[in-house]
Structure formats: structure tokens, C-alpha cells
Amino acid sequence: MTPDLTRRLAAEALGTAFLLAVVVGSGIMGESLAGGNTAIALLGNTIATGAIxxxxxLIFGPLSGAHFNPAVTLSFLMQGKLEKREAALYVAVQILGGLAGMLIAHAMFEEPLLQVSEKLRSGPAQWFAEFVATFGLVATILGCVRFRAEAVPYAVGLYITAGYWFTASTSFANPAVTIARSFTDTFSGIRPVDAPAFIAAQLVGAVAATLVFGWLLAPKGSEAAQKQAAE
Incomplete structure (x- = not known):
């Protein structure tokens, strides 16, 4: 039985809040313990994010689908698995949840609650990296949902763990995460002025992956059936 919309929205908000609390909090913890070694700080940030x-x-997937990401929600909207109103509400609570999680991390580490990031993350290479990161994330979800649905939690966690290290942008791959991280001037931050280009690249990556894998994963015979229907 599918939970009602209110419960699904609550699940998306809670899940995204926990995600950002971990992303921001582990960045703060990693940087404080790394003694100036950025690689060690990034490793701590990576492991915590992939694990959470x-x-x-696993917790929220049966409730809301566990998107926690407007780019993923856009993909499900394109596939006809969400209505426009539902998708808009998902995105709204994801953004609000992300901001709440960022504030929770600040509070836990006695950081000023209200911050604006000054961390530069910009340029064509970074934007392309976000396209690649988000394309791969959506591809991971769609492929696993089709063939190994039970593997989605582990596949997504592992993909993001890898994405931190193989992309120039450290794989934000999530507009809600990007917005929240623009309001933390800690290890995981991004300047607000740099966020729109990241978000645009993420959305383009999600659309591209949905189109490519919509074709790639089409059931056998579907093209022939479509041709017959057209005739």
C-alpha cells in the first residue's frame, strides 16, 4: 500500500535533512581532524555520505521512493511516475529539508547557524563534472530499479562515494544539496553565485540520463509495438 502524500513528503524532508546533516557535519569533522590534509578530510566526508x-x-525508499534530490524527482516526473503537483511538492520539501539539515550540522558543531559560503566552485570543467555526476547517478537508479531494485541503496551509496573522487566537482549531483551547501562556509560549501550553474548542469544531466536510459532499457518489442500502433 502506497503511503499518502503527506507521509511521502515528510519522508522526503526527513531524508534530505539527514543527508545534509551528514554531508555538512562530516565535512566539518573531517576538516577538524585532518590537520590540514585535504585528502583525508575529503575521504571522511566521502565515506560518511556514501554510507548514509x-x-x-533503505529507511525511506518504501515510503517515498527516497529521492532526496530534485534531479531524481525530475526523472521520475519525465517517466510519468509522479504527477506535476507531487513532483513540485517533493522538490519544495527536499530544498527545505536540505536547509534544515545544514542548520542542524551547524548547531551540532557550534558553528554560526546563518552563513554564506565563500568557497569557489566554478568553471566549465566543474559544470561538466556535475553533468557527468548527475547523469551517472540517474543511470544508476534507473538501471538498478529495472534489473536489481533491492540493490538501489548500495549502488547509489557506492556511486556517490566514487563520484566524490572521480569528478572535478566532488559530485554534488543534487540541486537541493547544492542550495543547502551554498549556506555553509565550511568544508563542503559552494558560493551562492556558483550554485545556479551547478544546478543547471545537474538538471541537464538528469534529463539526458532519463532519455538515454528510457531508450536503452525499453522492453523488447516495444518499438515494434509502437510502429504497429502508428500504422
Missing amino acids: LAVLI
Whole structure:
């Protein structure tokens, strides 16, 4: 039985809040313990983020689908698995949840609650990296949902863990995460002025992956059936 919309929205808000609390909090913790070694700080940030994604998808997947990401919600809207109103509400609570999670991390580490990031993340290479990161994330979800649905939590967690290290942007791959991270001037931050280009690249990546994998994963015979219907 599918939970009602209110419960699904609550799940999306809670899940995204926990995600951002971990992303921002582990960045603060990693940087404070790394003694100036950025690689060690990033490694701590990476492991925590990948691990919590698997946990959160296991918890909230049966409730809301565990999107926690407007780019993923856009993909499901394109596939006809969400109505426009539902998708808009998902995105709204994801953004609000992300901001709440960022504030929670600040509070836990006695950081000023209200901050604006000054961390530069810009340029064509970074934007392309966000396109690649989001394309791969959506591809991971669509492929696993089709063939190994039970593997989605682990596949997404592992993909993001890898994405931190193989992309120039450290794989934000999520507009809600990007917005929240623009309001933390800590290890995981991004300047607000840099966020719109990241978000645009993420959305383009999600659309591209949905189109490519919509074709790639089409059931056998569907093209022939469509041709017959057209005739």
C-alpha cells in the first residue's frame, strides 16, 4: 500500500535533512581532524555520505521512493511516475529539508547557524563534472530499479562515494544539496553565485540520463509495438 502524500513528503524532508546533516557535519569533522590534509578530510566526508545514502534509502525508499534530490524527482516526473503537483511538492520539501539539515550540522558543531559560503566552485570543467555526476547517478537508479531494485541503496551509496573522487566537482549531483551547501562556509560549501550553474548542469544531466536510459532499457518489442500502433 502506497503511503499518502503527506507521509511521502515528510519522508522526503526527513531524508534530505539527514543527508545534509551528514554531508555538512562530516565535512566539518573531517576538516577538524585532518590537520590540514585535504585528502583525508575529503575521504571522511566521502565515506560518511556514501554510507548514509544507503541507510536513508533503505529507511525511506518504501515510503517515498527516497529521492532526496530534485534531479531524481525530475526523472521520475519525465517517466510519468509522479504527477506535476507531487513532483513540485517533493522538490519544495527536499530544498527545505536540505536547509534544515545544514542548520542542524551547524548547531551540532557550534558553528554560526546563518552563513554564506565563500568557497569557489566554478568553471566549465566543474559544470561538466556535475553533468557527468548527475547523469551517472540517474543511470544508476534507473538501471538498478529495472534489473536489481533491492540493490538501489548500495549502488547509489557506492556511486556517490566514487563520484566524490572521480569528478572535478566532488559530485554534488543534487540541486537541493547544492542550495543547502551554498549556506555553509565550511568544508563542503559552494558560493551562492556558483550554485545556479551547478544546478543547471545537474538538471541537464538528469534529463539526458532519463532519455538515454528510457531508450536503452525499453522492453523488447516495444518499438515494434509502437510502429504497429502508428500504422
